[in-house]
Amino acid sequence: MEQLLNRVLSLQNRNPLSDTYGCFDRNYWHFKTIIDFPSATYQQAILGLSELYNSKINNSEFYKNDIIKESIISGLLFWCKIQNKDGSHNEYYENDRSFCPTAFTSFSAAVVFMENENFFDKDQILLIKNTLKKSYSWLSSKSFPEVQNQMIASMNSLFFISKVFNDDIMIDAFINRKDEILSAQNKEGWFSEYGGADIGYCFKSLDLFAIYHSHENDNEVYNAVKRLCNFIIYFIHPDGSAGGAYSSRATSHVFPYGIKYFAKTGMIEAEYLYNWYEKSLSKNKIISPMEIDDKYISYFYFNSIIKSDLLKFDLPQNNLSSIDK
DSSP: OOOHHHHHHHHHHOOOOOOTTTTTHHHOOOOOOOOTOGGGGGGGHHHHHHHHHOOOOGGTTTTTTTHHHHHHHHHHHHHHOOOOTOOOSSSSTOOBBBBBHHHHHHHHHHHHHHHGGGGSSSSHHHHHHHHHHHHHHHHHOOOOOOOOHHHHEEEHHHHHHHHTTOOHHHHHHHHHHHHHHHHTOOOOOOOOOBBBOHHHHHHHHHHHHHHHHTTSSSSSHHHOOOOOHHHHHBBBOTTSOOOOOTTOOOOOOOOHHHHHHHHHHHHHHHHHHHHHHHHHTTTTOOOOOSSSSSIIIIIIIHHHHHHHSSSOOOOOGGGOOOOOO
């Protein structure tokens, strides 16, 4: 965990005298010849940092750590600073107004703010709330059904922002988005990623559903997750890998948090997947986060691994069929 944390912290500009203080996009704030705008995706790391700061698990040295606290504060405020006027955020191009980073970073910002509101003064709280409200307005008016993991991220954003404001109209927008997503689930259990099933992004969807379900005991989502886990089981390989070129996006991502969270609830399909994950990890078959580029470390891997490591759970082996053939 420490190596992963150090890598993520090394991406952030932690100089409080800098105009880009809090920015995690090192290509922007440090290697200025590469790009001339900050990609919002890198700010996603504040979610995992907040988990570390607030967790007492195993007397963690990161609990209430001042360095992490400052990274959270500066990271969230920089996210506010780089929002477009219409409430969107950019990813690959300046002013591209991308659904993906807006959906992902908005729910993370809302969660981090809910967990750490006491970090901020009155003016900062007003800024953060105004930024979240603009994110809500933009996301509630947009839909991107071609890529369902991003839709689930937008569902999370609408849910957590509605919690920040305790607003019934916002809650209605969240319910509509949730219904839109669940109705799009294929009868085989998968959610479309550019027209087909992608195993790596199935694992990402599980992570997103777990983040939501950990705050809201939703039976509709739980049943959808069972179907999704059952589908994934057919595409985990005997050698310990998963997915690949035959998937719609050709990814081999495996993220641990979602399967571990739902395994802890007693979902047998998730228990099977988490057992497979642990065995594959011990054989060095799972992609290491240290092999992943900076963007996806910040965007996906860091948060999932941190949340998984902090979720204590002993897998009941006797409930599982052996996956060692």
